[in-house]
Amino acid sequence: MIFICEKHKLLEGISIVQKAITGKSTMQILDGIYINAKDGELTLIGSDMDLSIQTTVKSDVIENGEIVIDAKIFGEIIRKLPNSDIKIETIENESIQITCEKSIFNVVYMNASEYPSLPNINENLKVEVSESILKNMIKGTSFAIAQDETRPILQGILFEVKNKNLNLVALDGYRLAVRSEFLDTDIDIEVVIPGKTLIEVSKILEDNEKTVYITFTNNHILFNLENTKIISRLLDGKFVNYNSLLPQEHKLLVNINRQELQNGIERASLMAKDGNTNLIKLDITEDTLVITSNSQLGKVREEVSLKLQGDEIQIAFNSRYLLDVLKNMEDEEVIMEMTSGISPCVIKEKDSENSKYLVLPVRLMR
Known part of the structure; x- marks a missing residue:
């Protein structure tokens, strides 16, 4: 040679x-x-x-x-x-x-x-998506992959093609991330890909409009880029029915500037690093969100303007879980839907149906 x-x-x-x-x-x-x-x-x-x-x-x-x-x-x-x-x-x-x-x-x-030969994958059943869209979808869900090895299926990302939509879904028991994009195909498919594989795929993908051809078998998925093929084993088992976890109703709706909320939570979380809870409290009133955090390090109070539909509420979160969501959203304004201080909070982009996130609150000791 x-x-x-x-x-x-x-x-x-x-x-x-x-x-x-x-x-x-x-x-x-x-x-x-x-x-x-x-x-x-x-x-x-x-x-x-x-x-x-x-x-x-x-x-x-x-x-x-x-x-x-x-x-x-x-x-x-x-x-x-x-x-x-x-x-x-x-x-x-x-x-x-x-x-x-x-x-x-x-x-x-x-x-x-x-050297072992690569799995043979028939490339007849395939869907097409642009590199930039797929890269963005992986980035917008992979942070919610479970790290806990006791439920291996949750260490993967659900890759679902259904009703002319491609859905990527990840959840770890504390938050749920769903990203969707229109896909002009009649194929219906549901597979679970190891999360670490998709993270590596996203590093190879570029922010361009070139097409990725995606092919499935019972055991493997193939991503075919211009000069590169990525073949991954699929995870065995059925993914959680994520639609049943998303609340169908809410009692209050908050409309808030995403960057202002993110900045306020980031500053408040500086005082929330005591222990691993990263606990911040949100006090939502008619036109103001007050973010507070108290720890042995000290205390902090932040205010952000908002528009509220519904009743006032007090609720607490792990700040890291909220920040992971906000950093992966793009709209200037986001919507937060809640029912009570102990029920899940759903976060969406105001002008887009492509992202949906659910974050569980932390129960406050009375």
């Missing part, structure tokens, strides 16, 4: 596939990047069996061949080489020689025939 490739192209390919290499696999071969040089391009693959990423890089291939090379050392070498063309060739003793300007590295490689 002999090829010559521009450093920045090779490095970009390595950094994409490295996202699938955890170093936790019992198979040593999966610590490596699979490289196949053929027909003027390199095919790179990284995998931990649950998540596999394949990408192609344009290259001057002089002699076809395939190898597997330790991802960590290969990535570090390429990163530190000069910004110039890199020549890589196989030599004796199962080694490759990496040459760039005056630098020469000899590195041992592994046998490519031992």
